[in-house]
Amino acid sequence: MKKYNLLVTFLLLNISVLNAQELITGKVVDIDGNGIPGVSIVVEGTIIGTVTDIDGNFQLLGPENAVLLISFVGMKTIQYIVDQSDIIIEFPDEYKEESKEKKKERPVYMKKERPDYVEEEITPIPQFELPPPKASSRYVFEKSRFKKYKKLKDIDEVISGALSANGYSEKSYFSVPNGFALVTRIEKINEDGTSVEPPDRWNVDELNFKFSISNYLKALFLGTKGYYRVIVFVVTDKSFSTSNKEISKKEAYAWLNQGNLTLPEYIGNMKFTRRHQIVSLVYEFSKKESAEPIFSDPSKLTGENHLIKANILPWILVQTPQ
Amino acid sequence: MNKFKAQRRIASLWFILSFFLILLFVLFTFTNRFDKNSEDAWQWLLQQLIPSLTLFIGVFVAASQEKLKDIKVSSFYFKLTYYLSIGYFFLMILTILAIPYAVLNLDKTVYEYLQSSSSYLIPVLGLVTASLGIFFSKEEKSDNAKSD
Numbered sequence: 482m483k484k485y486n487l488l489v490t491f492l493l494l495n496i497s498v499l500n501a502q503e504l505i506t507g508k509v510v511d512i513d514g515n516g517i518p519g520v521s522i523v524v525e526g527t528i529i530g531t532v533t534d535i536d537g538n539f540q541l542l543g544p545e546n547a548v549l550l551i552s553f554v555g556m557k558t559i560q561y562i563v564d565q566s567d568i569i570i571e572f573p574d575e576y577k578e579e580s581k582e583k584k585k586e587r588p589v590y591m592k593k594e595r596p597d598y599v600e601e602e603i604t605p606i607p608q609f610e611l612p613p614p615k616a617s618s619r620y621v622f623e624k625s626r627f628k629k630y631k632k633l634k635d636i637d638e639v640i641s642g643a644l645s646a647n648g649y650s651e652k653s654y655f656s657v658p659n660g661f662a663l664v665t666r667i668e669k670i671n672e673d674g675t676s677v678e679p680p681d682r683w684n685v686d687e688l689n690f691k692f693s694i695s696n697y698l699k700a701l702f703l704g705t706k707g708y709y710r711v712i713v714f715v716v717t718d719k720s721f722s723t724s725n726k727e728i729s730k731k732e733a734y735a736w737l738n739q740g741n742l743t744l745p746e747y748i749g750n751m752k753f754t755r756r757h758q759i760v761s762l763v764y765e766f767s768k769k770e771s772a773e774p775i776f777s778d779p780s781k782l783t784g785e786n787h788l789i790k791a792n793i794l795p796w797i798l799v800q801t802p803q
Numbered sequence: 804m805n806k807f808k809a810q811r812r813i814a815s816l817w818f819i820l821s822f823f824l825i826l827l828f829v830l831f832t833f834t835n836r837f838d839k840n841s842e843d844a845w846q847w848l849l850q851q852l853i854p855s856l857t858l859f860i861g862v863f864v865a866a867s868q869e870k871l872k873d874i875k876v877s878s879f880y881f882k883l884t885y886y887l888s889i890g891y892f893f894l895m896i897l898t899i900l901a902i903p904y905a906v907l908n909l910d911k912t913v914y915e916y917l918q919s920s921s922s923y924l925i926p927v928l929g930l931v932t933a934s935l936g937i938f939f940s941k942e943e944k945s946d947n948a949k950s951d
Contacts, residue, residue: 687907688907689907690903697903700903701900701902701903702830702831702834702836703834703836704836704903704906704913705903705906705907770906770907770910770912770913771906771910771911771912771915772838772912
């Protein structure tokens with residue numbers, strides 16, 4: 482009898498225990514409200530547990546006011562006291578913050594670990610005014626010739642190479658949106674666009690002429706006229722036109738001193754994309770003896786002719802075969 | 804020296820070289836060498852030449868040329884006037900032919916340069932004019948008579 486009573490009591494106790502368990506349903510979500518699949522949920526102190534489905538939902542049997550242990554890969558285990566049957570468990574923000582903190586411990590740029598890595602200090606260079614002043618003539622380079630180049634410094638290398646090969650030892654850099662502008666020093670040219678022989682080529686403050694009977698008679702009856710030129714190469718992915726502003730010879734001369742001596746690395750490392758274009762703007766002036774220089778609008782020569790006479794375009798075409 | 808011949812030689816010199824200078828200026832005008840100062844440049848030239856030229860014309864009209872053939876003039880005054888005139892025209896022509904160099908070195912317009920040349924041309928012109936005056940007024944009497 483006693484044994485029988487013990488058995489009944491045990492069963493009753495079990496029944497009551499069983500009856501004390503309730504169906505706990507819920508959903509585990511992130512801070513955006515999206516369900517997180519594969520989250521492990523275990524009733525603390527028991528082996529009762531489950532895993533959230535693809536939508537983050539779960540259900541299990543647990544006692545009233547059960548304490549759920551919720552754990553997920555890479556996350557700390559959190560405790561949740563069940564106070565209702567259908568619960569929403571949100572992984573709190575600090576867990577994401579914590580993972581961010583963990584990321585901060587790792588270097589962001591692997592190259593920083595390189596012993597030879599020198600972090601570049603970005604110093605902005607003067608901006609070239611866009612839209613640029615009215616040009617005497619212009620030329621747009623064929624994009625197809627530059628398709629093999631990846632970065633702006635590659636384009637600079639081509640242009641600078643052409644300039645150096647033709648005596649343009651001084652130049653100046655300006656920034657433009659997603660690119661740069663390269664300005665040459667003002668030079669003296671002949672009427673046909675060819676550069677005057679040095680040293681007169683760079684002596685833009687004095688006019689003179691080489692004596693010959695024809696030159697003398699020309700100077701006597703027509704006067705001595707000087708021609709001057711500045712070439713600006715603009716590399717940018719922004720479409721632009723020129724303004725109506727006319728620039729003076731003095732201002733064009735001053736460009737050389739206002740810009741940067743070299744192309745900064747942060748501009749040079751910019752990508753040269755299909756949207757980028759390379760435009761050459763030629764600013765030409767003429768001056769008769771003691772008169773003030775006059776801006777040539779338009780030039781008698783096209784932009785292409787100017788670049789051919791300066792031997793820049795032929796050089797670039799050789800370097801950039803199609 | 805026969806005054807008629809002497810006057811003719813000096814007059815020829817003046818008219819021929821004046822014509823050459825005027826022709827140069829006409830070409831300069833065609834090529835717009837003087838820019839906006841064309842009238843001023845012509846004024847500069849004419850004031851150098853016209854007084855003396857009109858003097859010659861006046862003398863030739865006023866004096867009987869037949870009478871002049873009998874009048875002698877001192878060769879000294881003739882040579883003085885003649886070579887001063889040559890010197891004066893040499894300076895004028897040199898000034899004009901130097902325009903291509905002068906305007907570049909002095910950084911002046913053509914007219915401004917011509918104006919500045921008056922500083923040495925005018926004194927020489929004064930000397931020439933004075934010698935012309937003496938030449939026209941002086942005469943040597945023939946062997947029978949003397950004049951002052």
